Amino acid sequence: MVPQMTAATAGAAQAAAHWPVMALEIALAVLLFAAGLLIDRRVSRPETDRGPRVRAIAHPDARTLVNVEIPGPRAAGPRAAGPGSSVAGSSVAGSSVAGSSVAGGRS
Amino acid sequence: MTGPRTAVALLFSPVADAVGALAEQILSADDAGLLARALARLPEATRRAGCHQAAVQAAAVLDVDLLGLVVNGWRDHRELAIAARRSLAAPGRVMRADVAAHRITASQQPAVTIEVDGHELVTVGFGLAGDFEVTRLAARISAGRLVAFDAGRCDAIVTLAIQGTNVVTRRAHLDLAAITPASLGFRLLPARAYAVAQEIEESAEQLTYRRAS
Numbered sequence: 012m013v014p015q016m017t018a019a020t021a022g023a024a025q026a027a028a029h030w031p032v033m034a035l036e037i038a039l040a041v042l043l044f045a046a047g048l049l050i051d052r053r054v055s056r057p058e059t060d061r062g063p064r065v066r067a068i069a070h071p072d073a074r075t076l077v078n079v080e081i082p083g084p085r086a087a088g089p090r091a092a093g094p095g096s097s098v099a100g101s102s103v104a105g106s107s108v109a110g111s112s113v114a115g116g117r118s
Numbered sequence: 119m120t121g122p123r124t125a126v127a128l129l130f131s132p133v134a135d136a137v138g139a140l141a142e143q144i145l146s147a148d149d150a151g152l153l154a155r156a157l158a159r160l161p162e163a164t165r166r167a168g169c170h171q172a173a174v175q176a177a178a179v180l181d182v183d184l185l186g187l188v189v190n191g192w193r194d195h196r197e198l199a200i201a202a203r204r205s206l207a208a209p210g211r212v213m214r215a216d217v218a219a220h221r222i223t224a225s226q227q228p229a230v231t232i233e234v235d236g237h238e239l240v241t242v243g244f245g246l247a248g249d250f251e252v253t254r255l256a257a258r259i260s261a262g263r264l265v266a267f268d269a270g271r272c273d274a275i276v277t278l279a280i281q282g283t284n285v286v287t288r289r290a291h292l293d294l295a296a297i298t299p300a301s302l303g304f305r306l307l308p309a310r311a312y313a314v315a316q317e318i319e320e321s322a323e324q325l326t327y328r329r330a331s
Contacts, residue, residue: 062161062163062164063160063161063164063234063235064234064235064236065164065167065168065171065232065233065234066171066232066233067168067171067172067174067175067230067231067232067233068175068230068231068233069175069176069178069179069228069229069230070179070228070229070230070231070241071179071226071228072179072226072227072228072229074226075187075190075224075225075226076224076225076226077187077190077191077193077194077222077223077224078191078194078222078223078224079191079192079194079195079220079221079222080220080221080222080223081195081196081218081220081221082218082219082220
């Protein structure tokens with residue numbers, strides 16, 4: 012014969028079975044939280060912990076040394092071109108037009 | 119233009135990874151052991167990172183437009199400069215300049231410094247030299263700028279040096295007639311010449327306007 016349980020006894024038994032499950036859930040949640048914290052710390056670790064920080068800095072040569080050699084006596088000398096450089100050599104442009112082989116212009 | 123347009127593209131044209139090739143050249147060109155000594159104290163990964171970053175920066179500063187170097191030389195060319203001055207004095211007029219064979223040499227010496235934790239470790243010096251033989255050049259010049267090529271041939275030899283040692287030399291042929299200059303053309307005169315010409319033109323316009331009114 013199956014013993015008859017009162018409603019109160021059944022409720023107490025159910026509650027007793029519920030507590031271990033809840034404890035397990037809480038433990039799991041705490042574990043996950045801790046794991047999350049650990050991962051986050053690893054990701055956001057300062058760069059200095061990862062090894063030396065290396066970088067390269069370019070120093071472009073703003074001055075291009077240019078030289079024009081023209082067969083004959085009209086050779087131009089070397090000059091530096093580029094930002095910040097002098098306009099040395101531009102005197103060539105202001106010189107006499109003698110010897111120019113420029114053909115007639117077209118409109 | 120036939121062939122590569124920039125120095126890096128020409129020097130490392132058969133190689134897809136120009137930066138990787140340059141990193142190798144930086145290490146192999148270190149005859150004096152300057153770089154090796156400087157990097158020896160560092161872990162392997164840091165050493166590689168340093169060389170790679172130096173190569174990245176070097177590739178950027180060496181990516182020089184070859185035609186730009188030639189145009190720099192033309193600014194010193196008497197005949198082209200005279201034609202440019204004349205065209206600047208005659209707005210709207212296009213002049214043709216037939217220029218005799220000439221040779222232009224151009225060089226730059228950029229450098230790249232490798233820093234570790236903010237401290238300067240080593241500076242790698244580069245040398246880029248271009249030797250251009252220009253023949254049968256016929257150009258159209260307007261408003262002081264070279265606006266079109268009718269003909270012309272340019273044989274270029276470009277050399278890259280690292281720490282004073284020549285490491286790569288390449289030749290290229292530029293067919294000038296196939297090149298279309300940018301919309302305004304290549305400037306053949308100093309910037310000041312264009313500013314003065316513009317001022318004169320504006321003054322003339324104002325004078326004409328006053329006379330008309």
